[in-house]
Structures are given as structure tokens and as C-alpha cells.
Amino acid sequence: MKKIIFLYLFLTMLGGFACTNKEGDDDEWEKLIESEAKAAAEQYKYLYSQTPKDRMPKTYYPQEAKLESSSTSWWTSGFFPGTLFYIYELTGDQKVLDLGVEKLEILAKEQHNKGTHDLGFMLYCSFGNADRLNPNDDYKNIMLTGAESLASRYNEDAQVIRSWDHGKWQFPVIIDNMMNLEFLFWASEQSGDPKYKDIAIKHSNQTIKNHFRDDYSSYHVIDYDPANGEVLARETAQGLHDESAWARGQSWALYGYTTMYRLTKDEAYLYQAKAIAEFIFSHPNLPEDLIPFWDFDITEQAQEKRDVSAAAINASALLELAKYVSSEQADDYVDKAKIILKNLSSDPYRAKENEIGGFLLKHSVGHFKANSEVDVPLTYADYYYIEALLRLKKWY
CATH class of the missing domain: 1.20.930 (Transcription Elongation Factor S-II; Chain A)
Incomplete structure (x- = not known):
């Protein structure tokens, strides 16, 4: 009997330690979120002061100490x-x-x-x-x-929304377009007209059908024949090559299908989001800090530039995806999001006050092959970083 009581007390003590540690972890995150938010407020006031009134901040080039607006x-x-x-x-x-x-x-x-x-x-x-x-x-x-x-911009024959009006393609659709579909759902809800939602669902279904490889990585660009929806080409314009996995493209896909599941509760979208997450986080070329290189298939040291924007999008997406899966998988997703956010909030990724014109995060990549916005802060990296912190706060 004494052994049983001792074992019970021992296990209870361990449970108490676990509870205490979790509470400590919660306190640590609440303090970090509060600290980051206050610092972000001051940095963004400064960024606002540096931006022309009729423009929006876009990026900052540290070597030239130059803010670029749009x-x-x-x-x-x-x-x-x-x-x-x-x-x-x-x-x-x-x-x-x-x-x-x-x-x-x-x-x-x-x-x-x-x-x-x-x-x-x-x-x-x-x-x-x-x-x-x-x-x-x-x-x-x-x-x-x-x-x-x-x-x-929607074409009923192809059942997709046209992305670009430039380039060699007949009717190009990029994976990024998944991020604009929530807007259409909102429009149907507000207007009472189902056409916007219907467009979003058809576009999403065509994207599942045509954008993804067997391993659930995504091409960047699909070129359609607008007359009949036939796929004319599968390419990766901003990635390393057509068959590579451009990092931010995978992040857009993860976030987009997580959102589509929230909006529709269609299990196909949840399956897609989980499969994309598995591709990203089990990839052998993903660094230990979970901040990806700009493409998962880089082959040379000269190409080794991180894309913080992809990491921030991933963190935000995971914190939503965690709501729709088993508790064990949710814990894994939240843990990964925390690792990303912990790393983004410290060196070498987090900027000091006014260091890069007021932006928050360093080391993103816009378009590596075009030598455009390589290893710079980007406005959307900041956006999804703060969104992820806000989503994490709502866990507590």
C-alpha cells in the first residue's frame, strides 16, 4: 500500500511540474507577444513617417539604406x-x-x-x-x-480566375491566387449572392486537380486554354526550375487550403492542407530552425537565401490548421509554429528599432532568379508574422 501511495504522490508531483512548466511557457509567450507588439507599434510608426503619403512601403535595401515604396x-x-x-x-x-x-x-x-x-x-x-x-x-x-x-477575371470554361495579364501564357493561374478566395466568400456572405463563393470553390477544386504533384508540392504557374480549361503548361516562374518547390508557393498553398476548409468544411481541403504541411515539414532541405530557403530544391551554396516570408505564412497557417485536427497533431502544429515565431523574434531574423527603415523582419526573398528583392525585408512577411502572433495569443 505504501508503494502505491508513493507512486501516486510521485506521479502527482510530476503532473504538477508539467502543469507548472506549461503555465510558465504560457507566461513566456504572452510576454513575448506583448513585447513584440509594442516594439512593432513603434517601428511601424517610424516606417509610416518614412513613407510618402501617396505610397505604401514595399521593402528596404540595407546596403543602400533605401526604402522602396509602391x-x-x-x-x-x-x-x-x-x-x-x-x-x-x-x-x-x-x-x-x-x-x-x-x-x-x-x-x-x-x-x-x-x-x-x-x-x-x-x-x-x-x-x-x-x-x-x-x-x-x-x-x-x-x-x-x-x-x-x-x-x-473568372473564366467559366476553365473554372479558374486569371492571375497575370503579362507574359507568354494564354491564361496563367498562380498558386498565390488561393489567398484571394476568402475575399470572395466574404462577398457572398455580405451580398447574399452565391456567385462569388461558387467561383472560389471552382477555382480551388481546379487548383487541387492541376497544380499539385504526387508529393503534394505545388507548381507556381499553370497555363490554361481559356476555351476549354485544358492545361497547356506547368511551370514554376519564381522558383529554381519548373519541377522545383518554390518555398513561398508551398506556403500560399498551405494557408489557402486551410482557409478553404474553414469556409466550407470540405474534407478534401483539410486533407490537402495536411498533406502540404507534411511535405513542407518533412522535407530534408528544411533547416532545423524551420525557416526555409527560398526554394526547397536549391543545389548550390550561392542559392542559400532564407525566405522569412514563407516561414511567417507557415506559422500563421499552422496555428489555424491546428484547430481542425486531432489534439496530438494540433500540438505538433502549434509547436512548429512556436519554433518559427521564436526564431523570427530573435537574431538573425528580427530587426532592431529602425534598423531597416521600420520593417520588422529581415531576410526574405521576392524573386531570386530575377535578382529582385533578395535578402530584404518584405511588407507581407511582417503582415503574416504579426497575424501569427495574434493567432497564438488567442490560444491562451
Whole structure:
């Protein structure tokens, strides 16, 4: 009997230690999120002060000490105000909210832009977050007009939304386009018109059918025949080569299908998201810190540039995907997201105050082969980093 009691007390003590350690871990993360959010608020106020009033910050070139901004028609234009709204949500800093609202004024005209598929990034990440925090009919009307502009790029014969209007392709669709579909679901919910949601589902299904290899890695670009939907080419424009796995493309896919599952509860989307996660996190070329190189199939040391933007997207996606899987798998996804966020919040990835013009994260890659935005901060890396911190906060 004494042995049994001793064993019980011993196990209880271990359980107490486990509980204490978990509580300690929770406290540590809450403090880190609070610290990162406060620092981000100050850095983004500075970034705002360095950006022309009619422009959006895009990247910063450390060697030249040069901030590069963009017009609102550039695909990343919605991320800066969106990040400001996320920072406000984490801090309650009214000044940050006000700066985000100011930037919406120059962005509103993009609701009429029918020349891009990226209106989800541009309008839903910005006006969508603004409206979520402070519901506003003007914001809703702008987004509904924008959703109609996006829907105008849909081809019923191919059952996909056209991505680019440039290049050699007849009807190119890139994996990035998965990120604009939530915007269409929102439009159906708000308008009562199911056509937007239906477009998103058809596009998503065609992408599963045509974009993925047997190992669940994704091509970047699929070129369709707009007359009948036949696949004309499978390519990887921003990756190393056509059969390589461009890192950010895999991240867009993971995030996109996780979101599609939330919106539809279609098990095919959940299966796809889990399979993509397995590809990413079991890949032998993924570094131990879980911050991927810009392509999973790099072959030379000269190509070894990390893409922090892909890591930030992955962390945010995993924290949502964890809601829809078994508790054991959820723990694994959350643990991986924490590893990513812990690493992104410290050297060599996290910038010091005003170090890179006010951006938060260093070492992203836009388009390596074109020598465009290589090893620089990028506005969307910051956006998904803060989003991931916000999602992690909601776990506690």
C-alpha cells in the first residue's frame, strides 16, 4: 500500500511540474507577444513617417539604406495598413489604428482595378481588417465593388480566375491566387449572392486537380486554354526550375487550403492542407530552425537565401490548421509554429528599432532568379508574422 501511495504522490508531483512548466511557457509567450507588439507599434510608426503619403512601403535595401515604396496598384499595397490594424488589435494603440485608417484613403480606388487577381491581398487584408475591428458601410461597399472586380477575371470554361495579364501564357493561374478566395466568400456572405463563393470553390477544386504533384508540392504557374480549361503548361516562374518547390508557393498553398476548409468544411481541403504541411515539414532541405530557403530544391551554396516570408505564412497557417485536427497533431502544429515565431523574434531574423527603415523582419526573398528583392525585408512577411502572433495569443 505504501508503494502505491508513493507512486501516486510521485506521479502527482510530476503532473504538477508539467502543469507548472506549461503555465510558465504560457507566461513566456504572452510576454513575448506583448513585447513584440509594442516594439512593432513603434517601428511601424517610424516606417509610416518614412513613407510618402501617396505610397505604401514595399521593402528596404540595407546596403543602400533605401526604402522602396509602391503605388496602391502594386499587389502588396494592402499589407501595410493590414499590419497596422493587427498591431492595434494586439496593443490598443490608437495612433496605430489612426495611421492605418489614413492609408485606406489612398487605397480605396483599387476597388475598380480589374487588372489584378490580388484584390484579396489589397482590399481584404486592409479594409477587411478595418471593418472587422470597426464595422463600416463604406468599407463594405468598397470591398463589394472590389470583389466584383476580382470576379470579372473568372473564366467559366476553365473554372479558374486569371492571375497575370503579362507574359507568354494564354491564361496563367498562380498558386498565390488561393489567398484571394476568402475575399470572395466574404462577398457572398455580405451580398447574399452565391456567385462569388461558387467561383472560389471552382477555382480551388481546379487548383487541387492541376497544380499539385504526387508529393503534394505545388507548381507556381499553370497555363490554361481559356476555351476549354485544358492545361497547356506547368511551370514554376519564381522558383529554381519548373519541377522545383518554390518555398513561398508551398506556403500560399498551405494557408489557402486551410482557409478553404474553414469556409466550407470540405474534407478534401483539410486533407490537402495536411498533406502540404507534411511535405513542407518533412522535407530534408528544411533547416532545423524551420525557416526555409527560398526554394526547397536549391543545389548550390550561392542559392542559400532564407525566405522569412514563407516561414511567417507557415506559422500563421499552422496555428489555424491546428484547430481542425486531432489534439496530438494540433500540438505538433502549434509547436512548429512556436519554433518559427521564436526564431523570427530573435537574431538573425528580427530587426532592431529602425534598423531597416521600420520593417520588422529581415531576410526574405521576392524573386531570386530575377535578382529582385533578395535578402530584404518584405511588407507581407511582417503582415503574416504579426497575424501569427495574434493567432497564438488567442490560444491562451
